[in-house]
Amino acid sequence: xxxxxxxxxxxxxxxxxxxxxxxxxxxxxxxxxxxxxxxxxxxxxxxxxxxxxxxxxxxxxxxxxxxxxxxxxxxxxxxxxxxxxxxxxxxxxxxxxxxxxxxxxxxxxxxxxxxxxxxxxxxxxxxxxxxxxxxxxxxxxxxxxxxxxxxxxxxxxxxxxxxxxxxxxxxxxxxxxxxxxxxxxxxxxxxxxxxxxxxxxxxxxxxxxxxxxxxxxxxxxxxxxxx
Numbered sequence: 446x447x448x449x450x451x452x453x454x455x456x457x458x459x460x461x462x463x464x465x466x467x468x469x470x471x472x473x474x475x476x477x478x479x480x481x482x483x484x485x486x487x488x489x490x491x492x493x494x495x496x497x498x499x500x501x502x503x504x505x506x507x508x509x510x511x512x513x514x515x516x517x518x519x520x521x522x523x524x525x526x527x528x529x530x531x532x533x534x535x536x537x538x539x540x541x542x543x544x545x546x547x548x549x550x551x552x553x554x555x556x557x558x559x560x561x562x563x564x565x566x567x568x569x570x571x572x573x574x575x576x577x578x579x580x581x582x583x584x585x586x587x588x589x590x591x592x593x594x595x596x597x598x599x600x601x602x603x604x605x606x607x608x609x610x611x612x613x614x615x616x617x618x619x620x621x622x623x624x625x626x627x628x629x630x631x632x633x634x635x636x637x638x639x640x641x642x643x644x645x646x647x648x649x650x651x652x653x654x655x656x657x658x659x660x661x662x663x664x665x666x667x668x669x670x671x672x
Contacts, residue, residue, distance in 0.1 A: 522669030531615035
């Protein structure tokens with residue numbers, strides 16, 4: 446086997462392994478039992494040839510291979526981005542903005558700083574803060590993180606102003622620490638329903654290591670996917 450063919454083979458082999466394990470991680474994080482995981486895995490294996498055939502068609506047509514699109518948003522809805530600090534979630538958010546979505550950023554840091562760091566351009570923003578002086582905030586909207594009803598109302602108003610909206614939320618653990626997981630879960634369920642109805646996106650930065658495993662699984666079940 447030539448060095449080029451070997452390299453191509455190994456890259457494809459690695460991409461296949463990564464895709465398989467990422468799928469396992471996603472299913473496991475959603476709380477499926479071992480029996481359910483076994484059934485789902487057998488079903489996927491039985492239909493694997495269809496994925497291969499579809500990939501062959503895409504390759505012949507000059508399209509990108511599946512591995513090139515790993516981690517991308519495939520449909521409208523809500524997504525979890527598992528990371529210690531909100532970083533890549535803003536990358537996904539920026540991609541949606543560049544594709545024409547209206548943007549709303551709900552941030553823990555000052556929105557101006559976040560906008561500059563991630564080059565978000567002109568987007569609406571809500572700053573989660575209990576101590577900020579609203580008289581000195583200028584045009585920045587400030588939300589009390591303990592008032593989830595008001596926060597949900599502000600997000601829903603943005604969604605209802607038109608379709609194709611993208612909302613990014615950081616500070617999930619902060620909200621849970623102040624309101625309890627049950628209240629935050631209901632808050633996100635409400636937003637998720639509205640996001641789906643309005644054909645929009647909700648991106649949530651969440652650190653699984655900072656949450657109880659059961660709580661993270663419950664949260665993941667409500668999402669369209671994980672990035």
